[in-house]
Amino acid sequence: xxxxLDRKLAAIRAGKYTPTDFIIADAKDGDxxxxxxxxxxxxxxxxKPLRAYRDDMMKVTKSGLVDxxxxxxxxxxxxxxxxxxxKSDVTPAxxxxxxxxxxxxxxxSYPKHQMKNFRSARLDRVKxxxxxxxxxxxxxxxxxxxxxxLEEFVKFRNEAxxxxxxxFLEVFNPQIPVETNGDFATYNNDMIVRCLAGVSRHERxxxxxxxxxxxxxxxxxxxxDPENLIFGILGGGAGxxxxxxxxIRQAEKYGARVALFGRKIYYSEDSVLMVKxxxxxxxxxxxxxxxxxxxxxxxxxxxxxxxxxxEDDLVISESILKPNV
Numbered sequence: 001x002x003x004x005l006d007r008k009l010a011a012i013r014a015g016k017y018t019p020t021d022f023i024i025a026d027a028k029d030g031d032x033x034x035x036x037x038x039x040x041x042x043x044x045x046x047x048k049p050l051r052a053y054r055d056d057m058m059k060v061t062k063s064g065l066v067d068x069x070x071x072x073x074x075x076x077x078x079x080x081x082x083x084x085x086x087k088s089d090v091t092p093a094x095x096x097x098x099x100x101x102x103x104x105x106x107x108x109s110y111p112k113h114q115m116k117n118f119r120s121a122r123l124d125r126v127k128x129x130x131x132x133x134x135x136x137x138x139x140x141x142x143x144x145x146x147x148x149x150l151e152e153f154v155k156f157r158n159e160a161x162x163x164x165x166x167x168f169l170e171v172f173n174p175q176i177p178v179e180t181n182g183d184f185a186t187y188n189n190d191m192i193v194r195c196l197a198g199v200s201r202h203e204r205x206x207x208x209x210x211x212x213x214x215x216x217x218x219x220x221x222x223x224x225d226p227e228n229l230i231f232g233i234l235g236g237g238a239g240x241x242x243x244x245x246x247x248i249r250q251a252e253k254y255g256a257r258v259a260l261f262g263r264k265i266y267y268s269e270d271s272v273l274m275v276k277x278x279x280x281x282x283x284x285x286x287x288x289x290x291x292x293x294x295x296x297x298x299x300x301x302x303x304x305x306x307x308x309x310x311e312d313d314l315v316i317s318e319s320i321l322k323p324n325v
Contacts, residue, residue: 232258
């Protein structure tokens with residue numbers, strides 16, 4: 001069956017985008033970043049088993065509200081063996097590299113340093129379980145580090161082409177201070193476009209995802225080559241429900257056509273209801289404030305106790321979003 005992702009990408013590339021074509025990906029690859037802490041704590045205060053995390057993958061996939069389910073290769077193999085995607089409209093995807101800036105293990109200090117390139121997943125093992133993968137890079141305005149990153153990107157593209165693995169490109173903001181001769185967001189936009197300009201359409205990413213660096217930066221890169229360089233955003237930390245809904249509202253307004261959220265979905269009261277709230281804001285054109293109120297109504301109907309009062313959940317805690325509300 002033709003997946004929803006394929007239909008939506010075709011509509012975007014043809015210049016026929018409507019809000020119903022917005023692509024939502026659920027990032028359930030946290031085990032490649034957080035280790036045992038990935039599933040979160042249960043009522044007993046102990047970390048839940050990985051099966052709880054995988055059960056949420058199944059729940060969200062079966063809802064049909066997302067277009068992509070991003071996983072570690074080991075989780076993708078389990079989900080394939082359980083037939084999750086056999087008759088699903090959702091595209092399974094695998095994280096193809098796990099650079100050191102996502103090593104967020106308890107007691108670790110890796111994100112305090114420039115990332116080092118690293119790949120756990122073998123592409124020949126990926127192809128049988130997922131038609132799509134995620135490859136990530138981070139730019140530091142450091143000649144040696146950025147040169148090495150791009151050399152590794154070339155090697156990856158060569159292997160991906162040989163194996164027939166399609167991918168999308170993730171560009172992180174550095175987690176350490178980076179000195180640029182001007183605004184970091186414009187530097188990052190230029191580096192993204194520059195690193196793909198010499199790449200053939202046969203090995204270009206299906207789309208991009210990066211940090212939301214505000215309206216101007218998003219509008220600039222999203223409008224640069226919208227049919228060939230489809231821009232999306234990543235979610236970051238969990239935050240409030242208002243943070244999640246306002247982020248996706250602003251990103252779509254300024255040209256993003258994809259959102260890949262992990263903690264904002266999984267650490268909500270209910271993953272399916274959160275994605276439903278995201279769809280409601282996008283497709284019904286309501287405000288993020290209205291979306292939060294509707295989400296709390298859904299929780300009440302489902303008999304789920306909210307983690308925050310409505311008043312607290314209406315707060316925008318992410319500074320990048322505040323000036324634009």
